[in-house]
Amino acid sequence: MDFIVNILMALGLVPAKDLSDSMKQSKTLTVMVIVGIIFFGGLALFLYKMAGVQ
Secondary structure, three states, rough: HHHHHHHHOOOOOOOOHHHHHHHOOOOHHHHHHHHHHHHHHHHHHHHHHHHOOO
């Protein structure tokens, strides 16, 4: 769980401590945060690739 906390702090999320505490208690929240990060990263990669096509 420390790995996820480090990622959240690196992204500049100030309430990372509270979020990490909630994620420790809820598997659903943990999965939702991971899926959200993957989707956001995928969107950023997609936009980068589309900008490179032009």
